[in-house]
Amino acid sequence: MSGITEAYIAYTIMLGLVIWFSRDVLTSILSLEDELEALSDEEVTASEEE
Amino acid sequence: MVDCGSVMGNGGHHPRRLSGVKMNFRDSGYALTYLGLAGILFVSIIGLEYAPGLKPCTGGGCWGAPEAYRIIYLHVPFAWCSFLSFCVLFYGSLMWYLNRSEEAWIYFQSGSDLGLIFGLGVITSGPIWASAEWGVPWDWADMRLNSFGLLTAIAVFLVYSRQSQPDTQQNRDTLAAIGLFGFVLVPITAGATKWWQTTHPPHLVVESGDTVGMSPEIRTFLLISFGLMCILFTGLFLLSNKRYRLAAEVSSRKNEIDQEAIS
Amino acid sequence: MNRNFDGTTQTQAARGYIVSARTLLSAQGLVVDRGARKVLRGVDFSISEGEVVGLLGVNGSGKSTLLESLAGLHPMAAGIVSRHDRGIEAIVRDASGQRGDICGFGLCLQSEGMCGDETVYERVRGACRVAGRADNPATLQQIISDWGLEHRAEDRICKLSGGLRRRVAVVSALAPIVLNPEPSVILLDEPSEGLDESSRGLLLRWLRSLAGRGHAILVATHDPELVTACDRLLIISESEGLSNQEQESIVDSAHLPEPSGAELHRELAAWAWRLERRNPIDTIGRGVPALVALLLAFTLSTDVVRSSENHDLLAALVLTPAFVTAIVAPALIKRLAEERTGDWWRAMTGASSRVWFSIMGVSLILPLPIIYLSWFVLADDAGSAMDSDVMLWLWLFAFVIIDLSAAASALHLMVSDLSRASAVAGILLQLVLIWPFLQMTSALASIMTDGMSFELALGEPIADIGIAWLTVVLLWAMAVIIPED
16 A cells, blocks of 8 residues: 555645635635625715714 | 724725725735645645655665655645744734733734644644554654644634634633643643653654655755745735734724614 | 403504404413422413513512413423414413423513524524524514614624623514514513613514504513503512503504514524534534544554454444444533523423424434444454445444434433533433443444344344334433423
């Protein structure tokens, strides 16, 4: 047994982890930016109503 | 608290929104992350297909699974990056105790997230390699394995606790204390396992590869891989800080809205 | 109907139109003890369509006990609580412990009754679903935004301040009733406590509008402002029991969203699964001890088992990690204990709650992978491990262990019913599960020695597995049925 299968499994796990995390951080930043924007909109509408 | 004046002062204009995709690349965090990801994908392909492997028999003994040795090209850079993450976590915890600033808490959060990801990479790939090579997935006598295991367990604990607890100063204090406690525990574990190590048969000890019998090609390739991983680490660290800075802004904005009366 | 404190037979609902009042909820001769103290003595109570009834009294007079008894939460020494729903009378709870499957009412306990890992939106939607209401996202968003929670809709409840949590608890009690076209019952315990002035005002207007739609509302309160929204006041005191007082409400009503049709949901299981996905403390809490057990077993087995043909020991070692995942206290117990979340669900799901809780506490994911992992790690060498009959039939053991974890969680639930559950060593009860475990060990050992056989005789593997399974099911049934009375 040369261990190449194990090497592939380990690489998949490690790559999967960093790719998943990068994706998570990027989508989270986008949704936070949208949320912040929506919250600012809310404030603008509130002040216009006043 | 984070100053959110700049956000509130926009008066309906949203520079972030208008900036679009191009703007993203001016932010070095994005560029470094994409570059780092491309880099380690490159390392993976090269590492698995072309990088120097081992001769079945080198030095005094033969390798049980010589190809599994390729795991080292990601495993060791992962381990070093996870150590960097735990340093960030330690710094964040310490600074939180010293000045209770939002900035310190952002470091704490980024450190625990990154520590979890890189730590998980280390403690899953390590046993896979060890069980292929020696038939022993986990060696309780090995200091590096156990301290990374311990730190990763602490990172899991911190990440989940942070998400499930109310964001109060008291909870932050407790979590920061646990972060410090974990880091302090590492040298103690190291010392303790050194005594035990003498009682164990030497063939059980997992070599991390930066010691005996490493050929110059392997070392060079390892360093290239570590360099690329560092780029990814820096990118992710910057992005993660950005994420938690935004989260703090959102949270302070929501707290303000909470105070407004229902119409 | 002739009750002691029945109020009017005709109720003037909001906006001045008269509806003929039907009784929606009633209690007869209610006697409830809390420890050595008799809190309620022979209380008769009823509430009709379109009524807002205020329940007043000093601290410790039994307001909360009465309200929670009406929700079916307390065992009673005598009396009966019944719901009258579309001409059918259903028992909420009686003195013999019998509980009907009632649903579709609104309940806000004095503690919030919510688990901190839910988001605000999920909580309100969950409350509507468990009450059998269709959950149109737009309507739910409207309700949430009416209550000033729009910006918090996706936040976990644990991240909210006390006042906002209270708002969510109140909305969760009102929303399912708002969406219900049939007259229904709302029980609110100190709903205005911790609410700011604007939310209090909104609560008053909503109560009047709901009464206008024919719903019956019971509010236990100290708040003089809330009293102004009531049509009738009940004053409870330890010496005189209940006394009745009529009044006319001066509060305007609010504009409410339109009711929606009914839908059936299995919300309780979805709730547990959602929380586990968000915060997998159950999987981690079961997985870590199992992996430690496996590593210990591995260390032990290298020298002892591999050198001999000791199949009994090897079988026990292979089954131990999976067994450990099963007997660990499920995270559900802690989730149900948080802010009396369990009580809220018990009131909502009626008689079937214990069965559901014990099934939701099952370790569903881990036994199968853990048992195969143990086999691969502990078996002599990988080649013979793959070929063996054990490989083919291990899933059967995982299946029994999954059932065993249902029994274990029912036993944990039994202990968690104690008022100081944290002060007892519940794990001692789990020792009874060692019997099916030993039965499985012997079955696995005989598969290892002689291969699988399907002869139905004592000592044969399939019979041993069957006996283990039956024992487990019996234990589960006893732990679920006995505490019901």
